[in-house]
Amino acid sequence: xxxxxxxxxxxxxxxxxxxxxxxxxxxxxxxxxxxxxxxxxxxxxxxxxxxxxxxxxxxxxxxxxxxxxxxxxxxxxxxxxxxxxxxxxxxxxxxxxxxxxxxxxxxxxxxxxxxxxxxxxxxxxxxxxxxxxxxxxxxxxxxxxxxxxxxxxxxxxxxxxxxxxxxxxxxxxxxxxxxxxxxxxxxxxxxxxxxxxxxxxxxxxxxxxxxxxxxxxxxxxxxxxxxxxxxxxxxxxxxxxxxxxxxxxxxxxxxxxxxxxxxxxxxxxxxxxxxxxxxxxxxxxxxxxxxxxxxxxxxxxxxxxxxxxx
Amino acid sequence: xxxxxxxxxxxxxxxxxxxxxxxxxxxxxxxxxxxxxxxxxxxxxxxxxxxxxxxxxxxxxxxxxxxxxxxxxxxxxxxxxxxxxxxxxxxxxxxxxxxxxxxxxxxxxxxxxxxxxxxxxxxxxxxxxxxxxxxxxxxxxxxxxxxxxxxxxxxxxxxxxxxxxxxxxxxxxxxxxxxxxxxxxxxxxxxxxxxxxxxxxxxxxxxxxxxxxxxxxxxxxxxxxxxxxxxxxxxxxxxxxxxxxxxxxxxxxxxxxxxxxxxxxxxxx
Numbered sequence: 001x002x003x004x005x006x007x008x009x010x011x012x013x014x015x016x017x018x019x020x021x022x023x024x025x026x027x028x029x030x031x032x033x034x035x036x037x038x039x040x041x042x043x044x045x046x047x048x049x050x051x052x053x054x055x056x057x058x059x060x061x062x063x064x065x066x067x068x069x070x071x072x073x074x075x076x077x078x079x080x081x082x083x084x085x086x087x088x089x090x091x092x093x094x095x096x097x098x099x100x101x102x103x104x105x106x107x108x109x110x111x112x113x114x115x116x117x118x119x120x121x122x123x124x125x126x127x128x129x130x131x132x133x134x135x136x137x138x139x140x141x142x143x144x145x146x147x148x149x150x151x152x153x154x155x156x157x158x159x160x161x162x163x164x165x166x167x168x169x170x171x172x173x174x175x176x177x178x179x180x181x182x183x184x185x186x187x188x189x190x191x192x193x194x195x196x197x198x199x200x201x202x203x204x205x206x207x208x209x210x211x212x213x214x215x216x217x218x219x220x221x222x223x224x225x226x227x228x229x230x231x232x233x234x235x236x237x238x239x240x241x242x243x244x245x246x247x248x249x250x251x252x253x254x255x256x257x258x259x260x261x262x263x264x265x266x267x268x269x270x271x272x273x274x275x276x277x278x279x280x281x282x283x284x285x286x287x288x289x290x291x292x293x294x295x296x297x298x299x300x301x302x303x304x305x306x307x308x309x310x
Numbered sequence: 311x312x313x314x315x316x317x318x319x320x321x322x323x324x325x326x327x328x329x330x331x332x333x334x335x336x337x338x339x340x341x342x343x344x345x346x347x348x349x350x351x352x353x354x355x356x357x358x359x360x361x362x363x364x365x366x367x368x369x370x371x372x373x374x375x376x377x378x379x380x381x382x383x384x385x386x387x388x389x390x391x392x393x394x395x396x397x398x399x400x401x402x403x404x405x406x407x408x409x410x411x412x413x414x415x416x417x418x419x420x421x422x423x424x425x426x427x428x429x430x431x432x433x434x435x436x437x438x439x440x441x442x443x444x445x446x447x448x449x450x451x452x453x454x455x456x457x458x459x460x461x462x463x464x465x466x467x468x469x470x471x472x473x474x475x476x477x478x479x480x481x482x483x484x485x486x487x488x489x490x491x492x493x494x495x496x497x498x499x500x501x502x503x504x505x506x507x508x509x510x511x512x513x514x515x516x517x518x519x520x521x522x523x524x525x526x527x528x529x530x531x532x533x534x535x536x537x538x539x540x541x542x543x544x545x546x547x548x549x550x551x552x553x554x555x556x557x558x559x560x561x562x563x564x565x566x567x568x569x570x571x572x573x574x575x576x577x578x579x
Contacts, residue, residue: 054401078404088398092326104318105403107311149399 004063005030005157005189006051011060013046013212020046022212023060028191028205030156033183035192035200035220037296038209044193045085047209048159051191052082065156078106081150082159087142088149091135095126095145098134099152106153113152120148123185124178140171144178151182157189158182164196172196197292206292208299216299220292227290227298228263230271235259235284242281254301258283263290263298315405316413322396323384323417327424337380337425338432341372345438369438370451370520371493376429377455378513380422382484385463388414389470408557411464415553418460419453426452440524447523447538454545455516461552462487462512468556487513492521497535512548515541 008026012019021043028034036044049055051064053073062069065079082088089098096117103113121127124144129137137145143163151158160179164172176199182188192200200206200220207217216223232250236242239260243253250262264287266274271287278285327334345368353364391397391414400410433439466483490507491497491514497505508514518534518541525533534541 052402074404074406077402082402084398086395086398088395088402090322090396090399091394092329093322097322097325101318101322102399102403104314104321105399105405107314107404109314 003030004028004066005032006034006062006064006191008047008051008062009060011047011050011062012058013043013050013055014058019212021050021057024209024212024214026062026207028189030189031183031187032204033190033192033202035194035203035206036209037194037197037200037206037292039300040195042209043212044209045161046212048082048161048191048193052080052159053077078153079155080157080159081153081155083143083147083150083161083163085161085165087146089134089142089146092133094131094133095121095137096130098145098149102149103152108153116152116154117148120152123181124148125174138171140167140174143167143171143175147175147178147182151186151188154186155188157191160190160192160194162193162195164194164199172199176202197296201292208296210300216295220295223295224290224292227295228265229289230264230266230287231290231294232262232264232271232274232278233259233284233286233288234262234278234282236282238281242278245281246278254297256297261294261297312405312409315403315409316416319400319410319413319417320420323414323421324424326387327384327421333383334425334428337376338429340379341376341429342432344368344375345372345433366438366440366524367496368494369433370517370524373426373429373433373452373520374455374491374493374513374517375488376426377422377452377516378459378488379484380425381418381456381459382463382466384418384421385415385460386467386470386479387418388464388467392471407561411468411557411560412553414467415457415460415464415556418463419456422456422459423452426456442525444523447519450542451516451519451523454519454542454549455513457549458512458516458545458552461549461556464556465552468559487511490514491517492535493517509536512544515544519545 004027006026006028008024011021011024011026013021024043024047036047038044046055050057051062051069053064053069053076057069064076067075067079069076090101093101099117099120100110100113103116108116117130118127121130124147126141126145126148129141129145134142134145147160147163158179163179164175167175179190180202183190192203194200203220205217206220206223207214209215218226234242235258237258239255239258243255243260246262247253250264254261264271264274275285275287345365349365349368391400397410401407430439462483466479470479490504491511492508493513497508497514497518500508515536518536519538521534522538522541
């Protein structure tokens with residue numbers, strides 16, 4: 001067994017004329033919590049489907065748990081759990097029956113299935129729903145059960161494709177508690193895609209995908225620090241003009257409707273005087289610490305400008 | 311290795327069948343309507359077919375009908391599975407994808423057999439089963455017909471993307487297969503064009519085995535139409551060919567552009 005859970009070399013997927021994923025390289029150590037981030041259509045799901053052997057890469061190679069996704073599909077599938085964007089559950093069967101179905105598909109014995117179901121349902125707070133049909137569960141419970149379904153065979157690697165999409169805050173928090181619990185318990189490698197970037201802040205490493213390419217990767221805190229010490233936001237009626245005016249001193253700006261953002265490494269004292277200058281032509285001026293959302297926005301900004309240049 | 315995944319699919323099929331009371335009820339009512347109403351009505355017009363009453367002639371036909379509808383509908387539920395989460399569980403399981411087709415086909419066969427056995431009990435209680443029935447031949451006939459119908463269903467299911475055309479399927483596949491067979495009339499007496507089509511219809515041969523079983527005792531003028539060996543060869547040959555084609559198609563489909571992927575992309579990514 002290698003120490004690398006997932007390795008990808010120039011992984012590429014093309015649909016007709018559309019390049020969904022372009023030359024993605026990955027090296028994810030065992031036990032890591034990895035986040036693949038990016039806007040809709042960036043190629044996150046295509047990447048997960050290639051790594052889980054559900055679609056054939058157009059070119060490039062990937063090894064998951066040490067097995068090739070081209071030639072050792074069954075071994076790969078035996079080593080991984082996948083929670084898709086849409087639930088992989090039978091609504092007509094009960095909670096326990098769904099876990100039994102998934103367990104049998106993974107060649108577990110009945111006694112093993114019983115033991116692990118009880119354990120997982122307890123861990124995920126679903127014990128009371130054991131014999132309820134899935135159709136009667138709330139969205140949050142269904143997603144929780146789907147994760148239990150994905151890990152019943154104790155995979156080494158768990159793929160979570162937007163696991164919290166469409167869920168309310170308490171349910172999202174609950175899902176993360178369970179995933180954290182699973183990681184602590186099983187030392188499982190987790191490969192996550194998400195839109196909610198604050199959820200990726202706990203990742204050991206994140207990679208930003210834009211139009212099928214990885215445009216930035218690293219530890220979330222390092223990426224945030226690279227961005228700058230502060231983000232200065234200015235609301236104004238003439239965003240383009242203001243951006244141009246301050247560009248020599250503050251660098252390129254990020255413009256969103258009537259809000260201009262600058263990255264800034266100045267001392268807080270300097271910021272105060274800057275605030276005064278900016279305020280002349282602004283409705284509001286704010287400065288704050290950057291977060292992963294800012295990395296996301298700035299990365300995509302450079303992504304688009306690069307594309308324009310090319 | 312493959313035994314447990316197989317059990318999973320079969321178990322789910324039976325559980326679903328037993329839970330859908332309406333489906334079970336209609337699976338019993340449909341053949342009984344044909345037997346008691348059409349059989350009695352046409353029997354009154356036609357009198358006897360040799361020394362066999364028309365109703366008695368219909369018994370293998372309605373058993374076949376139950377297998378046809380039961381097997382086809384269960385196999386076509388694969389199309390529904392494609393749209394629901396079940397197929398995601400199946401494609402991510404560590405089994406070759408052609409096993410999914412074979413498991414679903416066996417599940418549909420089992421589901422059809424359960425329905426036919428229930429009908430047999432009902433027919434027995436109503437006195438429609440003659441004591442001369444050949445049990446081994448009946449078992450072979452039921453199994454073979456169920457498998458052929460399930461395989462036909464899988465063949466159709468492998469090519470259908472959505473459930474929108476479910477009614478179309480009913481009208482374009484199930485009804486023609488039923489009417490263009492020997493279920494309702496002896497094949498040998500049909501006009502030559504119809505006889506030709508009915509002879510090519512594998513389902514005709516499935517029902518023919520059941521006719522052999524039902525009339526195993528004394529020779530009957532209008533019993534079976536074909537040699538039982540030929541019937542068996544057609545039924546088994548057709549099932550094997552249909553399943554091979556369906557499995558190949560399904561594996562190719564999942565490898566190139568799997569349904570999970572298509573469904574996921576619907577949401578935007």
